[in-house]
Amino acid sequence: MADRPVVWIPRPVHTDALDMLRERTEVRLGYGDDETTFDEVSGRVGAILLRTVRVDGDMMRRAPALRIVARHGVGVDTVDLETARELGITVTTTPTANTQSVAEHTIALLLAVRRGIGMVVRGDGAARAAIHGRELAGSTLGLVGCGRIASRVAHIARHGFDMRVLGHDPMLTAEQIVAAGAEPRTLEALLAESEVVSLHVPLTDATRGLIGLRELLTMPPGGVVLNTSRGGTLDEHALLSVLRQGHLAGAGLDVTTVEPLPADHPLRGDPSVVITPHVGAQTAEALRRMATEAATRILEHLG
Structure with missing residues (x-):
């Protein structure tokens, strides 16, 4: 195994994924009965298959043999990309592996908010009398970001629920947004026309706080906002404010700025908000696809 x-x-x-890698590499696990710390392998490690742990510049500099960090997922906010570029370390993702699962979770959150399922789950005694749900058919969904997941959400919304779908993505042309299944709009126009706004953008300097108080107040009264992309793209303090004002009817959040969201956070006590702990991609199918695709990238790169 030494070679x-x-x-x-x-x-x-x-x-x-473990079986694939063990055929050609020495696999060391940072969990379980045979747990191995990074310090124990830093001198020899050639690849890291990464889920939620952060790989910072210090770790990379202490790993002279490191050639690839393969993300189990689509986000790279837990990897020091600048240092990786400096040291010639490849960083890969699995951009298509979780598309269906996250799209389905987005729709699940929408249904949960629109039909008051969050109140039912909380076990509110007067829940039945208090719940006056809304159908999705005929309403307008605005997608902020029109990549793979958003495109799948658009397909489900249009063909499964007869929704109108609008899209905004400054990285795409109008033709590409149409190809994703949405009608192109500026961000302001999309917010003004959409009863439901769903975020599908990475967390970058440009998208941090992208949807704040002004944007939320631009939405029609009684609207719903969803975030299954990255925490920090939606200003949660602003969200709480517009919910308390009664301007929006609710929100569905799979990601938050701080994860997990503290138990005493006021959003947790709001019956119009459905919160899940960043599990949009956690289906049996997606977890297998992400792991095996990440393993494949490692094997391809190591040769």
């Missing part, structure tokens, strides 16, 4: 490249995996991944 095989070392792959360090700090969090549990699907066993199919």
Whole structure:
């Protein structure tokens, strides 16, 4: 095993990926009975299969053999990309593996908010009398970001629920937004026309706080906002304010600025808000696809 490249995996991944890697590499796990810390393998590690642990510049500089960090997912906000570029370390993602699962979760959150399911789950005694749900058919969904997941959400919304879909994405042309299944709009126009606004953007300097108080107040009264992309793109203090004002009817959040959201956070006590703990991609199918695709990228890169 000494001549095989070392792959360090700090969090549990699907066993199919482990089997793939063990055929050609030395796999060291950062969890379980045979837990191995990064310090124990830093001198030999050639690849990291990364879920939620952060890989910072200090770790990279202490790993002279490191050639690739393969993300189990689509976000790279837990990787020091600047240092990776400086050291020639490749960073990969699995951009298509969780598309269906996150799209389905987005729709699940929308249904939960629109039909008052959050109140039912809380066990409110007067829930039945208090719930006056809204149908999705005929309403307008605005997608902020029109990538793979948003395109799948658009398909489900249009063909499954007879919704009108608008889209805004400064990285795409109008033709590309149409191809994603949405009518192109400026951000302001999309917000003004959409009863439901769903975020599908990465967290960058340009998108941090993208949807704040002004944007939320631009939405029609009684609207709903969803975030299954990245915490920090939606200003949660502004969201709480517009909910308390009664301007919006509710929100569905799978991601928050701080994860997990503290138990005493006021959003947790709002019956119009449905919060899930960043589990949009956590289906059996998506977890297997993400793990095996990340493993494939490692094997391709290590040769």
